[in-house]
Amino acid sequence: MRVWRYGDNVNTDMLFPGKYTYTCSKPEEIMPHLLEDLDPDFSSGVKKGDLLLVGSNFGCGSSREQPVLGLKHAGIEAIIGRSFARIFYRAAINQGLILIECPSAVDAYKDGDEVILDIGSGRIEIGGEEHRFPPLPDAVLAIRDSGGLLEYTRKRLEPRKG
Amino acid sequence: MSETFVQKVLRKRLGVESAQPGQIVTVKPDRLLMHDNASAIIEKVKSDIDRFGIVDPDLPVIVLDHVIPASDEKTAINHRRIREFVRKHGIRHFFDIGEGVCHQVMFEKGLVLPGDLVLGSDSHTCSYGAVNAFSTGIDRTEAAALLLTGETWLKVPHTMKIMLEGGLSKGVYAKDLVLTMIGTIHSDGASYRCIEFHGDIGGLSISDRFTISNMGVEMDSKGAVFPVDEVTREHLDTAGIEDVSPVWADPDANYWSVHEFDMGDVVPVVSAPHKVDNVKPVSELTGLHFDQCFLGTCTNGRHEDLKVAARILSGERVHPSTRLIIAPASRSELVKAMADGTISGLLEAGGVLLPPGCGPCLGAHQGVMAPGERTISTSNRNFKGRMGCKEAEIYLASPATVAATALRGELTDPIEVI
Ligand code: SF4
Numbered sequence: 001m002r003v004w005r006y007g008d009n010v011n012t013d014m015l016f017p018g019k020y021t022y023t024c025s026k027p028e029e030i031m032p033h034l035l036e037d038l039d040p041d042f043s044s045g046v047k048k049g050d051l052l053l054v055g056s057n058f059g060c061g062s063s064r065e066q067p068v069l070g071l072k073h074a075g076i077e078a079i080i081g082r083s084f085a086r087i088f089y090r091a092a093i094n095q096g097l098i099l100i101e102c103p104s105a106v107d108a109y110k111d112g113d114e115v116i117l118d119i120g121s122g123r124i125e126i127g128g129e130e131h132r133f134p135p136l137p138d139a140v141l142a143i144r145d146s147g148g149l150l151e152y153t154r155k156r157l158e159p160r161k162g
Numbered sequence: 163m164s165e166t167f168v169q170k171v172l173r174k175r176l177g178v179e180s181a182q183p184g185q186i187v188t189v190k191p192d193r194l195l196m197h198d199n200a201s202a203i204i205e206k207v208k209s210d211i212d213r214f215g216i217v218d219p220d221l222p223v224i225v226l227d228h229v230i231p232a233s234d235e236k237t238a239i240n241h242r243r244i245r246e247f248v249r250k251h252g253i254r255h256f257f258d259i260g261e262g263v264c265h266q267v268m269f270e271k272g273l274v275l276p277g278d279l280v281l282g283s284d285s286h287t288c289s290y291g292a293v294n295a296f297s298t299g300i301d302r303t304e305a306a307a308l309l310l311t312g313e314t315w316l317k318v319p320h321t322m323k324i325m326l327e328g329g330l331s332k333g334v335y336a337k338d339l340v341l342t343m344i345g346t347i348h349s350d351g352a353s354y355r356c357i358e359f360h361g362d363i364g365g366l367s368i369s370d371r372f373t374i375s376n377m378g379v380e381m382d383s384k385g386a387v388f389p390v391d392e393v394t395r396e397h398l399d400t401a402g403i404e405d406v407s408p409v410w411a412d413p414d415a416n417y418w419s420v421h422e423f424d425m426g427d428v429v430p431v432v433s434a435p436h437k438v439d440n441v442k443p444v445s446e447l448t449g450l451h452f453d454q455c456f457l458g459t460c461t462n463g464r465h466e467d468l469k470v471a472a473r474i475l476s477g478e479r480v481h482p483s484t485r486l487i488i489a490p491a492s493r494s495e496l497v498k499a500m501a502d503g504t505i506s507g508l509l510e511a512g513g514v515l516l517p518p519g520c521g522p523c524l525g526a527h528q529g530v531m532a533p534g535e536r537t538i539s540t541s542n543r544n545f546k547g548r549m550g551c552k553e554a555e556i557y558l559a560s561p562a563t564v565a566a567t568a569l570r571g572e573l574t575d576p577i578e579v580i
Contacts, residue, residue: 007436009349013545017552018524019393023236024228025202037552055349059381063285065301085382086354087285091301139186139315152208153307157214 001051001077001115004042008055012088014038015059015067024066027073034070048075051117053109055081057092059088065095070098078117080124082106093140094149105131164412166321167387168356171277171296171409183320183418190313193255193273194221195282197264198228199302201240204247206306207429212322216251217312223255223273224248225264227519233495233527262492262518265289265460269372270494272401276390276408281308286460286542289388291375294396294408296356298384319356319384320418321411323548324346326361328426329428332575335470336370337462337540338561340377341431343423345441352383355418359388362425368397369466376461377542380438430575432538436546444563444575452557454537454569455486457508458516459523462540463491463562465498468508472499472566474579476507481571486513487529491523510569525550 011107014037024030035042052071058081059067068091071079077100081110092099099118105124109115113127124131136144146152163180165173172181172189181187196203200222204211216222224244232238241259248256257267265286268274276294280287283305290297300314308314330339357378359371367372371388378386388394390408398406430444457463457471468490480486488508490496496518499505509515516522522529523541525548531537533553544556559567562576569579 011437011545012544013547017550018545019526019530019547019550021524022198022201022240022526023234025205037547060349061285061543063283063287063299063301065303068301083353085350085352085385087299087301087379090304094301094303094307102237134483136315137186149303149307152211153310154210156309157210 001117002047003051003053003109003115004039004041005044005109006038006054008034009057009060010038010054012059012061012064012067012117016064018062019066021066027069030066030070031073033086034074046076049077050075051077051115052079053106054079055106058084058139060085062127063087065091068092068095068097078119080105093143096144096148100133102133139144163267164414164416166356166415166417167358167409167411168296168319168321168385170411171279172316172318174409175279176285181318183318184437185318186279186315187318188313189279189280190315191308193223193280194279194285194305194308195264195268195287195511196224196305197284198226198237198240199216199283200224200247201243203302203306206303207310210310214310216309219252220254221312222253222309223262225257225267226259227263228524229526230259230519259519260493260517262495263460263463263520265376266464266491266495269293270401270492271518272398272403273401274306276394276406285379286376288378288383288385289372289376289460291346291378291385292371293397294384294388294390296387298388305438319353319354321356321358322352323358323360323417323420325420325422326359326363327422327424329365330425330428333562333580334428334430334573335560335562336373338431339423339425339428340374340506340556341433342428342439344380344420344433345431347381349380349422349437349439350382352378352381355383357383357386359386360525363388364391364393367466368393369464373461380542396532421516431558432561432563432573433544435544435555435557438542438544438558444573448575450573451536451571452484452538452567452573453535454529454531455484455564456522456529456537456539456541456571457486457561457564458489458491459522459541463489463495465495465504467561468499468504470505471561472504474562474565474576475511478511478569480512480568483571484568487516487522488513488569489516490518490563492518522549524548527547529573538564538573540564
């Protein structure tokens, strides 16, 4: 799995500049500006199945779901981080993008290490060494398994209308 | 059993025996706040809304504030879509352009009350902790789902207790206090946790409390809450609200951590680029030149803030090497500031007045900087690119420090000019 590595406190303006928030909301419009002010090579280089390995407080700042939509659209398999900012964490759950808090994995990674991720069993292998992370809560899994919050909501509303 | 504020709020509305930190609960918020992003939110669930309807036309509050008046065709279409939606679905709480920044409007129209639970598709929804509400930010998709169901899940957070002691010195303001707290606690120091303010809060006005709660999210807190006292009651009276049910923590509640701040020790500070917790005393950077000075936003664009600035600038001139931009937080705050000469003082000094709203805060229009320029702002975020240009710098400060800096063109301790 290819890894894109970033540090601590990456904020929402770095992930997707605020100046575009009222003109871009579809994944195709978001893609060219994704991580624009953090890593200009990202949006053209990212491939399906890539991973992000990040520091603490990733996604801090605004309530801005475009970076989540963009990363999901780009096919990012998961983001492994030391910690995530609260609103970003929720936004990711709501889109079915997987975030994994596993500080030891982040610390262990060295450039070029092979990363193998097994979400179901809660393990990450980095350069041959195993790291574990706790399972996601049921409320979160239910949303993810439906394919995101809106799909989950539709499923729940459907029976009401019969 | 003893409880924190947030445990009590959630326990009461759920009608359960207890709400313990870590527990996941399903809640029905009292209000759902949206702004210009309502356009993107309703687009997501357009066909679902046609099919299932809005759960309750009293739940959403929509305020057009972010890019107003529309700056181009795209933003104009967004605004039109929102107005059509409001009409079609009989949304009761809609405020068109010029009413003010959404958080200020919620607060001054009495749409948020002590003990309420409010969710909003904006990170600064945490501002209403100032009036004893538990309020927090969510994303657009969650807001869309809430329009349909009126409910969502929350994890009961742990709480951090902040003890405030003493009082602020002359030339030092609530903004300096909250920036000092953020500098100590750091931008992820309150992640997933609620903050309660205790101690000598009587000297903090409702506007001061708003400034402080507003910036709770800059420590990643889930809410930053004050108790109800005489100051709160006076504010509620003005909004025409009498009957309230305040909620507060038990004296022996369990806290994640306790922090103390002696307000007498706080000095004027700035938050330097590009992180809010990069806080430095003004005295360390005096003389730094600024190209633009900005007074406004939900953090510090109220009458009280503009008045502090006008006291420094009235009868003087903004320094020719800089420029001053003013965006009042709301129409009603602007009207108050016009009535007592605050606005004429600032305009005669050379200030440029923008309509009540977010203005340059988010970098979408108005007051965008050129590469290499530097702005000192009363807003709440100095992230790279926040004001529309990633090669520009933003420093955050109190309205007094911004005004003193506008007067001299360089960073100035307000005490020198008060
Ligand atoms: S004034 Fe700035 S921080 Fe406040 S709501 Fe508007 S954009 Fe957000």
